[in-house]
Amino acid sequence: MICENCKQRPTKVTVTQILNGEQVQRHYCDVCAQDFHPFHLDLQDPLSLHQLLSNWFGIPENQQLQQKQQTEAISCSSCEWTFRQFLKQGKFGCAHCYESFHEQLPEVFKKLHNGNVKHVGKAPSTFGQTLKLKRQIESVRTLMRTAIEIENFEEAALLRDEARALEEQLQSGGENRDDN
Amino acid sequence: MTIERFLNNSATSWMAGEGEHADIVMSTRIRLARNLTGFRFPLSFTENEALQVDQAISSVLLDAEAELESTFSYIDIKEVSTLNRQVLVEKHLISPKLANSEIVGSVLLSNDESVSVMINEEDHIRIQCIYPGLQFHEAWRQADKIDDILEKQLPYAFDEQFGYLTSCPTNTGTGLRASVMMHLPALTMTNQMNRIVTAITRLGMVVRGIYGEGSEALGNIYQMSNQTTLGKSEEDILTDLQSVTEQIIKKEREARAALIHTRPNVLEDRLYRSLGVLTYARLLTTEEAGRCLSDVRLGIDLGLIKGVKVAILNECMMFMQPGFLQKYAGVPLQLEERDVFRAKLFRERLQVNNNIDDEGEEIHDV
Numbered sequence: 342m343i344c345e346n347c348k349q350r351p352t353k354v355t356v357t358q359i360l361n362g363e364q365v366q367r368h369y370c371d372v373c374a375q376d377f378h379p380f381h382l383d384l385q386d387p388l389s390l391h392q393l394l395s396n397w398f399g400i401p402e403n404q405q406l407q408q409k410q411q412t413e414a415i416s417c418s419s420c421e422w423t424f425r426q427f428l429k430q431g432k433f434g435c436a437h438c439y440e441s442f443h444e445q446l447p448e449v450f451k452k453l454h455n456g457n458v459k460h461v462g463k464a465p466s467t468f469g470q471t472l473k474l475k476r477q478i479e480s481v482r483t484l485m486r487t488a489i490e491i492e493n494f495e496e497a498a499l500l501r502d503e504a505r506a507l508e509e510q511l512q513s514g515g516e517n518r519d520d521n
Numbered sequence: 522m523t524i525e526r527f528l529n530n531s532a533t534s535w536m537a538g539e540g541e542h543a544d545i546v547m548s549t550r551i552r553l554a555r556n557l558t559g560f561r562f563p564l565s566f567t568e569n570e571a572l573q574v575d576q577a578i579s580s581v582l583l584d585a586e587a588e589l590e591s592t593f594s595y596i597d598i599k600e601v602s603t604l605n606r607q608v609l610v611e612k613h614l615i616s617p618k619l620a621n622s623e624i625v626g627s628v629l630l631s632n633d634e635s636v637s638v639m640i641n642e643e644d645h646i647r648i649q650c651i652y653p654g655l656q657f658h659e660a661w662r663q664a665d666k667i668d669d670i671l672e673k674q675l676p677y678a679f680d681e682q683f684g685y686l687t688s689c690p691t692n693t694g695t696g697l698r699a700s701v702m703m704h705l706p707a708l709t710m711t712n713q714m715n716r717i718v719t720a721i722t723r724l725g726m727v728v729r730g731i732y733g734e735g736s737e738a739l740g741n742i743y744q745m746s747n748q749t750t751l752g753k754s755e756e757d758i759l760t761d762l763q764s765v766t767e768q769i770i771k772k773e774r775e776a777r778a779a780l781i782h783t784r785p786n787v788l789e790d791r792l793y794r795s796l797g798v799l800t801y802a803r804l805l806t807t808e809e810a811g812r813c814l815s816d817v818r819l820g821i822d823l824g825l826i827k828g829v830k831v832a833i834l835n836e837c838m839m840f841m842q843p844g845f846l847q848k849y850a851g852v853p854l855q856l857e858e859r860d861v862f863r864a865k866l867f868r869e870r871l872q873v874n875n876n877i878d879d880e881g882e883e884i885h886d887v
């Protein structure tokens with residue numbers, strides 16, 4: 342019998358695999374068998390979420406253990422899932438869970454999203470206007486702080502005025518939205 | 522509109538073999554996860570909630586056909602047989618998760634199969650756009666447009682801090698998963714993939730083999746996607762993926778050049794052996810078929826193999842999967858029967874291919 346891979350050398354190794362519940366045998370030569378490096382791939386989840394989440398609480402010292410148990414017992418009023426259930430399944434039961442577990446989530450997201458805890462992308466148009474203004478104010482303030490640091494006070498004063506104008510706009514915009 | 526056309530047509534838009542860098546990047550996919558307020562997520566909702574969600578979403582999308590310049594077919598997943606579900610998964614039109622759903626779930630498919638909107642999968646809404654070749658921004662524009670249409674009519678679950686609220690915390694934020702499917706035979710042959718996978722993981726992206734049922738990347742086809750969805754804008758996510766993809770394309774081209782330069786006879790021998798196997802074998806496992814298809818495709822790209830059309834290879838790649846094979850055979854097939862049937866199919870397709878070259882005629886899908 343010749344090797345399934347290179348079709349040149351005789352078979353030396355038999356590998357048994359389970360594919361879709363059926364057993365399959367593969368025959369490779371000693372050269373190809375060495376190259377046979379399985380790296381496991383799962384199309385659905387980008388990482389072992391469950392494992393990651395259940396590790397995040399760390400060392401179970403006495404005080405921490407008690408705190409941990411309390412935290413895990415917090416539940417969502419809408420879907421009735423507990424935080425423990427969220428950790429176990431790695432999924433939220435409903436959108437309200439985000440509010441119910443609000444305190445714990447930054448820790449979770451930091452681990453999952455490379456230290457990030459805040460959304461900066463697209464927003465539905467109903468949220469869009471307010472959010473856009475808030476982000477604009479944030480960036481103007483950052484520019485202002487930089488201007489102060491390099492002692493460019495004229496520029497800083499202009500930026501301060503700009504931020505104020507945006508804030509006023511935000512407040513009147515917020516009122517308009519409530520009317521809708 | 523019937524589901525049959527989606528099942529019987531082996532050629533699908535993302536397999537067209539067109540688009541930028543189409544010899545290496547086979548397709549680009551954008552997926553957006555969205556949920557409605559007022560309904561719990563599919564993991565915990567009632568059947569009644571599911572029904573309301575389904576009706577709300579499908580009616581908005583079906584009303585927007587003119588605006589989207591496309592017609593959509595609504596398919597209720599519980600009316601689709603297990604085999605047909607598998608075929609839809611093999612064409613990447615629905616996810617394995619939706620296919621395994623026992624109670625609720627549906628999908629709206631655009632006629633050209635480039636858009637699929639899944640309802641009540643893990644989230645209420647999953648918008649998916651697949652384009653051939655490397656087209657991150659084009660695919661994003663289409664998904665973004667559909668998202669805009671839905672958000673105008675439907676109240677989305679959105680939070681200022683966390684963005685779009687999704688069932689899985691790995692999607693929270695943009696809800697965006699963007700990916701490319703790449704054929705990387707030279708990087709695989711020269712044992713560079715492990716190193717590349719490690720480097721890309723550090724950049725916050727994921728690479729995995731696709732079509733593989735257990736071990737290695739079947740047919741040297743890999744999928745790369747963004748890992749994080751929070752703290753980065755859609756534009757930044759896409760731009761970063763685009764530049765990493767271009768790097769990989771460059772590396773693959775270099776590896777191909779090196780292969781053909783160092784041992785041309787060994788390479789040519791290997792690629793032609795694979796063409797021989799596909800044309801004459803009597804038993805073909807998925808793994809062997811995938812490996813040989815990859816070789817022949819590389820042979821075509823390098824100009825070593827002539828007279829075989831890439832379109833035929835794409836069709837064979839689709840057809841060699843278990844669901845399609847059994848659909849084509851018309852009967853359930855055991856594992857070894859599949860290997861026999863797969864070999865027969867390849868022989869026929871490749872010979873048909875040769876005949877076309879002689880007579881210049883088009884063949885039609887079975």
Ligand SMILES: [Zn+2]
Nearest residue numbers: 344347370373
């Ligand atoms: Zn071998």
Ligand SMILES: [Zn+2]
Nearest residue numbers: 417420435438
């Ligand atoms: Zn909840």
